[in-house]
Amino acid sequence: MTAAPTTKPAEKPAESPAAGPARKRPGASRVWLGALPLLVFAGVCFGLPVGALLYGALTRDDPATGATAVTGEHLQRSLQGPYLTSLVGSVQLSALTAVIGTLLGVLIAQAVVTARGGALRNAVLTASGVLANFGGIPLAFAFVATLGISGVVTRLGRLDSLGWNLYSFTGLAVIYLYFLVPLMVLVIIPALDGLRPQWREAAQNAGATSWQFWRHVGVPVLAPSLLGGFVLLFGSAFAAHATAAALVGGSVPLVTLKIADALSGNVLVGQENVALALSLDMIVIAGLVMAVYLPLQRRSSRWLH
């Protein structure tokens, strides 16, 4: 009894270094070869810019001598005063629109999934595909024409007397939702399709109410997709620039607008490195959001095993 277990483990290690890796190695190198184009692509298209960004954010060229020195000055400035306000403003706007977008998107998607007939589903999916990519200056002008100060809807509905102002935080949130909600619909419909009707029937047979079904089955199963959708929406809103630039200028502080001002303006000189530092801040914030999302996703995906 005692002899057998001791000899077996002793045999195995003796065997595996000789045979195991030797057999594995050619296979492993081939796998690496296959991934090489991806790695090169990622290195060139993401690694290089990030490296240059880091370099620019952390160094400073003396205009007179041309000497380069390492400095934390740009990062420090990017976390002060109006720059900090813009970072906070961006996070607030993105988080708010991502939460609302996730909720509305799921409700619409659920309505589409449970509706009878494929026509509605096809129409909503097609429309979502188009609208999710409708952004930038065309979108801004579409809103100016309908909901701007002299916009058609504003004047018909006398919205300005109700306090409506397109050129504000609220106005911007409404515009962002215009492309975020369709995006969420697109992302979440496959997940909702995956909720088997049998699970619901089983829950009902066991006496569960609709609330209990969603509380204990539906939402836990959907959680990874919901979280993924939220992170996607947050990222889209966080990185959006053109729409806001055309609409609100400097009056709603957003970090992408600040970067553009610092990077390519006709007024402020020598702000390029602060812009790079701000970009670095954005990467860190996006990284933090991912860092919150990944463990949560791992936890919730336990339900699926």
Add this chain to the structure above:
Amino acid sequence: MTRNRFRANGRLVAALALGTAALTTLSACGAAPEEDASSAATATSAADLGGLKELVAAAEKEGTLNAIALPPDWANYGEVIKAFEAKYKVKVSVENPDASSSDEISAVKSRKGQKRAPDVLDLGISFARSGAAEKLFAPYKVEAWDKIPDSQKEKDGLWFNDYGGYVSIGCDAGRIKTCPETFADLLKPEYKGKVALNGNPTKAGSAFGGVYAASLANKGSFGDIQPGIDFFGKLKKSGNFIPVESTPATVEKGETPISIDWDYLNAGYADQFKSKGVDWKVAVPADGVYAQYYSQAINKEAPHPAAARLWMEFLYSTEGQNLWLKGYARPVLLPSMTTEGTADKTFVTKLPAVEGTPTFPTSEELDKANADLAENWDKAVS
């Protein structure tokens, strides 16, 4: 199977979207400038090359001029370029017409020694000054050098002002009963939700000029732009100020019925929209008179040094200056041309009326105003 279905697919996209394209300037080194251009590259005046004729010959030999950031509908640049190309056998290629001054400077830096580097630059004044300090420009004195007022040029010719205008208030007379004529007028309740700037003043030169002028109108000075910022804060609070950036499109649509902008742009809109039924009136506010000029400079390592110098000679010739005038911009030589009688009178009379002579902030004042604006503008209007 089921597991795959539930996998979230949006994980990477957020990160991807943030890969800012800010660093597209990582371009590799190109070919060095040609050797035979060396005499033009160091010429500080046409006389250095043996006169204008030799300069023309050298420029035509090069055949090309790389310009950057010259919008055809800005101060009549479209016609200026056409006239230059018609007069000399030099092709002007304008890269990125809507680029900003800092884009121009970074193009000079990132394409050092390349054939596609810009030869000539049209810069906002703070960039002309910082570029000269960074030794990016070649000194050059055009033939009309002595006629350029001293406050409008760098003494060695590293940069010299070209055209400019006054901060003005444009107004859609079809939508506004009485057009505002001063900054004080803009505070009136009848202009609620109607007053716009051409852009964000921390970014756009014309909007910056608007704030500077508003400061002068409110007991501020060149060294103190804060009253101007406060003025727009007040406008924002009263609901008069709308943050939408006025463009020809918003002017035409009536979304920005009152727009503070350079007088040459506002006057240009008046012309442009007459046929479309927009009655655009332009007034230079008497309480905040502020003029600003843009500057010309030659890239020290211009790939076409002779063409660059010829371009300058053309811009500062009577013909070039009158072409700017035709675009409602005030050319820097206008005072001397008025005394000589060479200024085109039909266009001089079309310029919005201004009293007094313009004064200009010093480098230090401008830097301080920029810094104050960057610090306090958002707070005032958000």
